[in-house]
Amino acid sequence: VGAFAQKQKKENVNKEPYPLGNPVITHMYTADASPHVMPDGRVWMVTSVDHEDGGGYSTMHAYHTFSSSDMKNWVDHGEILHINDIIPENTTENEKDWALWAPDMIYKDGLYYLYYPVRILDNVASEKAGKRIVTSYIAVAVSDSPTKRFRVVNPKIEGTKGIDPAVFIDDDGEMYLYWGEHMAAKLADNMIELASKPVKLEVGTKRFMEAVWMNKVGEEYHISYHTKYDWKIKITKDNYLDPDRKKSELSYSVGKSPMGPFTYAGTLNYELGTNVNNGPKSPNGPYVPWFQTQSNHGGIVEFHGQEYLFYHTSALSSWRQDKFEGPGTWTQRSVCIDKLNYDKGNKIIPVQQTIE
Numbered sequence: 001v002g003a004f005a006q007k008q009k010k011e012n013v014n015k016e017p018y019p020l021g022n023p024v025i026t027h028m029y030t031a032d033a034s035p036h037v038m039p040d041g042r043v044w045m046v047t048s049v050d051h052e053d054g055g056g057y058s059t060m061h062a063y064h065t066f067s068s069s070d071m072k073n074w075v076d077h078g079e080i081l082h083i084n085d086i087i088p089e090n091t092t093e094n095e096k097d098w099a100l101w102a103p104d105m106i107y108k109d110g111l112y113y114l115y116y117p118v119r120i121l122d123n124v125a126s127e128k129a130g131k132r133i134v135t136s137y138i139a140v141a142v143s144d145s146p147t148k149r150f151r152v153v154n155p156k157i158e159g160t161k162g163i164d165p166a167v168f169i170d171d172d173g174e175m176y177l178y179w180g181e182h183m184a185a186k187l188a189d190n191m192i193e194l195a196s197k198p199v200k201l202e203v204g205t206k207r208f209m210e211a212v213w214m215n216k217v218g219e220e221y222h223i224s225y226h227t228k229y230d231w232k233i234k235i236t237k238d239n240y241l242d243p244d245r246k247k248s249e250l251s252y253s254v255g256k257s258p259m260g261p262f263t264y265a266g267t268l269n270y271e272l273g274t275n276v277n278n279g280p281k282s283p284n285g286p287y288v289p290w291f292q293t294q295s296n297h298g299g300i301v302e303f304h305g306q307e308y309l310f311y312h313t314s315a316l317s318s319w320r321q322d323k324f325e326g327p328g329t330w331t332q333r334s335v336c337i338d339k340l341n342y343d344k345g346n347k348i349i350p351v352q353q354t355i356e
């Protein structure tokens with residue numbers, strides 16, 4: 001990744017018209033950013049960490065926090081939790097492929113709460129099915145600073161099953177936990193338990209895949225998520241991938257309450273496309289764009305009156321040995337940021353992912 005940082009410096013890509021300089025973190029691979037403005041007035045994000053040498057999702061072993069005062073220059077505050085902090089001592093070899101996937105970090109009453117998915121081998125289900133079955137649920141860790149090591153306070157939130165936790169605090173102070181396949185419940189005041197029965201939200205589409213995020217826009221609640229693949233890809237006549245192909249993108253649905261029901265409202269962002277006849281082919285098929293990740297993960301934050309969409313691409317892993325080599329590695333992802341704007345009817349103007 002050093003080569004990419006050097007290239008960025010050489011070409012001065014942080015300058016206008018590249019105000020954010022995507023990816024924003026270039027010294028390591030980061031994914032699944034969860035951005036929030038914290039009491040110090042800075043924007044903070046906790047991210048998953050992808051492995052330096054590639055490898056798959058099972059090599060994701062840590063969370064890092066980063067902060068910024070301008071969305072452009074980010075300080076790496078280091079590792080706040082490692083897989084070894086949560087694996088019980090008597091864990092069997094099989095269970096040791098636990099991984100740390102998309103987290104969220106929230107501030108409340110002087111403490112920072114980290115919500116993360118625990119993936120574990122389900123011995124009972126595996127025995128029944130005659131094959132390895134991995135199950136997931138949500139856990140919570142706490143710290144008095146987003147720069148310090150977090151301590152596990154609830155290794156399993158009863159009632160959760162799934163990955164990708166996201167916490168939303170409404171204007172009236174009511175807190176909600178979202179996870180998995182559009183599951184949601186109220187979060188208790190103690191921040192570590194559910195305060196209502198989990199429900200599967202109506203999101204108005206069958207293409208919901210994962211990576212849920214809640215954002216309030218005026219009086220409307222926008223639930224966003226990664227949508228499932230549709231491999232019937234159309235190519236436009238100038239050989240670009242059809243931006244309406246609904247392949248791998250973030251979408252959103254709109255509702256009048258944080259618990260829905262929500263109506264499908266369209267695309268939140270388009271992945272980085274590329275001219276399929278020009279450049280190296282992806283090992284995963286000819287039509288996979290260079291910078292596409294297998295699955296995207298969004299987070300939205302308002303900072304100084306402007307909303308920003310955080311997402312990840314594989315652009316950073318496309319630069320190796322100081323030259324562009326594409327395609328990037330699916331599981332060597334990097335956090336990117338673009339401005340998120342709305343039309344007059346509060347409808348999102350879809351963000352086109354950038355490397356700028």
Ligand code: FUB
Pocket residue numbers: 031032048057101102163164210211295296297
């Ligand atoms: O990073 C691992 C998984 O990939 C996350 O939990 C999903 O949201 C997707 O980004």
